[in-house]
Amino acid sequence: MNRRPYLVFVQFLFVLTILAWFTQQSHAQTLDASINEHVLMLPVTENGKKLQFETTLYKPPGQGPFPLLLMNHGKERGKPSAQKRDRFLAMGREFVRRGYAVAVPMRKGFSKSEGIYSDYGCNMHDNGMVQADDIEAALRALTKLSWVDHDRVIVAGQSYGGLATMAFGTRQFPGVRGLLNFAGGLRIDGHYCDWQSALVTAFRSYGSRTSLPSLWFYGENDSYFDPSLAQRLQTAYQSAGGSSQLIAFGRFKSDAHGLVSSRDGIPVWWPATERFLQRIGLPTDINTLIGETERLPASGFAANDNADAVPHLTETGRAAYRHYLSQSLPRAFALSASGAWSWAEDGDDPPSRALAACQKNSKLPCKLYSVDQDVVWRVTENSGALFATAQ
Numbered sequence: 001m002n003r004r005p006y007l008v009f010v011q012f013l014f015v016l017t018i019l020a021w022f023t024q025q026s027h028a029q030t031l032d033a034s035i036n037e038h039v040l041m042l043p044v045t046e047n048g049k050k051l052q053f054e055t056t057l058y059k060p061p062g063q064g065p066f067p068l069l070l071m072n073h074g075k076e077r078g079k080p081s082a083q084k085r086d087r088f089l090a091m092g093r094e095f096v097r098r099g100y101a102v103a104v105p106m107r108k109g110f111s112k113s114e115g116i117y118s119d120y121g122c123n124m125h126d127n128g129m130v131q132a133d134d135i136e137a138a139l140r141a142l143t144k145l146s147w148v149d150h151d152r153v154i155v156a157g158q159s160y161g162g163l164a165t166m167a168f169g170t171r172q173f174p175g176v177r178g179l180l181n182f183a184g185g186l187r188i189d190g191h192y193c194d195w196q197s198a199l200v201t202a203f204r205s206y207g208s209r210t211s212l213p214s215l216w217f218y219g220e221n222d223s224y225f226d227p228s229l230a231q232r233l234q235t236a237y238q239s240a241g242g243s244s245q246l247i248a249f250g251r252f253k254s255d256a257h258g259l260v261s262s263r264d265g266i267p268v269w270w271p272a273t274e275r276f277l278q279r280i281g282l283p284t285d286i287n288t289l290i291g292e293t294e295r296l297p298a299s300g301f302a303a304n305d306n307a308d309a310v311p312h313l314t315e316t317g318r319a320a321y322r323h324y325l326s327q328s329l330p331r332a333f334a335l336s337a338s339g340a341w342s343w344a345e346d347g348d349d350p351p352s353r354a355l356a357a358c359q360k361n362s363k364l365p366c367k368l369y370s371v372d373q374d375v376v377w378r379v380t381e382n383s384g385a386l387f388a389t390a391q
Helices: 004-028 089-096 124-142 160-171 195-207 227-239 256-261 263-279 315-325 350-359
Strands: 038-046 049-058 066-072 101-105 148-158 176-182 213-218 243-248 331-335 341-345 367-371 379-382 385-388
Touching (some): 049 124, 066 124, 315 341, 350 367
Antiparallel strands (some): 379 385
């Protein structure tokens, strides 16, 4: 019996499987070359134990040494190990173009970082302090790199990362000039503890043990921490001796909690940040040209608001597309010929996020259909079949 045709067929399927896997990985791991984005497993030592933290780095051209922004992420619902790598692209671009290196380390147990995530329940003080251990370990490793100026460092954080940043301020780490707190805190759902008062107690303790200046941003429509709680946190921090300036910036889109992750948030937080950086002796002038991220042109395939024109979708998919059209910018919708689809809005790089999410549910390649207010989907005729050319 001649098995060669069968073997060729099996080999063909294997190649298709590898190509599909590579397509998924390339979508999921697309890096922004305009700010020299790369990801490494940063070797750290914490309490005598060696670990590796998954860390996103952005860097201007050249050898440095560059002032460093260390940005700390929040905590999503669910297992920390299932949380995706945080990037803070919009913030990273603003600092890189002003000559900063930027590091976004994932703390213990988050994403691919080693170690075990620790949770102290309603003890907000200790929750912040154990996360500050990770910040200190990462910063100790980063400031040993030749291209990092260890005397010009600013530490920032969003949500749980903001709480951790304020806790880290008590460490008096050499070279750190100031702290940026974007909606810092930790919320506990349920009624088993008064987490708001626990946060106030934690911030009061942190304020009594740091001399670093800090700049805080809390919005009116923050779904986690309302303006009255933000004011309580600052009052407690300052009454204990801490130095802080609170920017209560009002409403931002559907949820002010996502301010720093949105490109549209830059006009809100950058002016005050610029003044803060100048006050603590850090640079603010633009000295690095960054190419704009390549944007697909409108294809003219259909009107962006015409859900009936979107190919391959079921009625459920069309309903999802109509919902997508109600989302704020930036946004992107991806689909494949298999009927899979996904959309993403705001935050870091919606096109890449939409593609990656779509690809998880499709054996066929996912392509972008819509970006912001434009349809970017194109088709070309090839051997009687239609193929989308949007990437």
